[in-house]
Amino acid sequence: HPRDWPIVGILSVWFPSLGHIYEKLAESLARNDRTFILKGSWFSKQDVIFTCDPPNLHHIMSTNFSNYPKGPLMSSIFDVYGEMLFTTDHDEWRRQRRVTNAYFYDKRLSQFSQKVNKEIIEEGLFTFLDHAAKEGLVFDLQDVFQRSMLDASCILTTGQNHHSLQVGLPHDAALEAINMANDQIFMRHILPQKIWKFQRWLGIWGEKKMKIAWRILDDVSKEYMNRRKSEISSPIEDKEDMDAVKFSQEDRVWKSIEVTENLVRDTVKGILFAGTDTTATVLSWFFWLILENPRVEQKIREEIEQYLKQNSGENNLFTNPEELNKLIYLHAAIYETMRLYPAVPFQSRTSTQPDVLPSGHQVSPNTRIVLAYYAIGRMKSIWGEDCLEFKPERWLSDKGGLIPVQSNKFLAFGSGPRICPGKEVGLNRAKAVAAAIIPKYSFKIMRNKPVMPAACATLYLKDGLIVRVNKI
């Protein structure tokens, strides 16, 4: 039976080791049949239900979707990202999502996204890694991926390369702002709203940093947006490009949604955040896992080499999604990475009407529900006794094809109407980068410290991934 946990007990267990917060939550959920209720304290008064139970998740995210918006608390927590899709609910969310889907399913985006991948791989990653190999540098691969993914997101939204990934890894204010905002978003999730709002009023600690991050992200997004808008009207504009700013200026988009300056700016800002950290985090855990599991790395390398032999070296960047889809084992290894280390470790919804979850838990209006994505991949009852092992083979059928994913037990991209619209873009980018790097470079981990996830809204490696690289 689910136990009601007093908040003081939980905080005292978790605070000394915040980095293990997702692990502790997974353990608690495993002990409590995958769902438990945290009764509201005298301070917060709001009950919180934690769940990673597939029928509950399906109910909340799909069947009874309209009863579980993100709610005003999430809009406040993510206020740095302004008016865009992921801070809105109900009609406003529906309006924006229609346009977002039109953009993400537009054929021109797929072409443009391939061009973006080629640019960030050839100009950014290869240049940096060649230099690092030549100089024998020890560096943080996670930082390199973050920079590269920020450059990719910036081209995708505004047509312009931010050039965060450069030899020398210079300080990048936009990247630092994304990290600062991310840290504070996490603190806002675990602290009572009254406390962080009071900190904001005093202008101290994380809230002070949030204010700085907000200003930087607004300035950067506005600058790129304005530059892009003036380019679009110029005769030398590349007609092939289909970045989000350009898309937002099309007649049909204008007609279906009132496109204000602020909405475009916030969309740029939101996609910089949504597309950067997620994909960089997937790549960082993926490389750590394959470096720790040489058998898997070898199988991926063989699959790529086999492909290259058959295609006489053509398409060796694998930017074309159809070509990438032929790398089945690589796909399985990336999904296996996201099962164990989902870049977004949890999401939150708030009920509007009374309801009963499939597990039998009563939900009163204004109950917060934490959808524990990190925990779900670690449930023996869902993934079997070997659930903590990194085994890409679990995604493969006996015939060697991919086993279809059950959307309520693999939630790395969410599920239901709010599923990540950038899923294909992000997944193809992660695969393209992995397929380009693995046959050309070998990495050696240079730190013996145990690797653990950061206590953050995105599941970074807490101390990065410190490596040395060699050319093969």
Ligand code: HEM
């Ligand atoms: C491998 C990389 C990625 C992962 C793991 C990922 C994961 C997620 C997750 C878990 C959600 C929340 C779904 C929910 O509410 O339950 C989400 C939402 C979202 N993602 Fe992604 N994402 C990735 C890449 C991207 C990219 C590249 C973009 C844009 C270029 C993007 C744009 C968005 C947006 C706009 C939302 C909000 C959707 C809404 O609220 O309706 N994501 N993503």
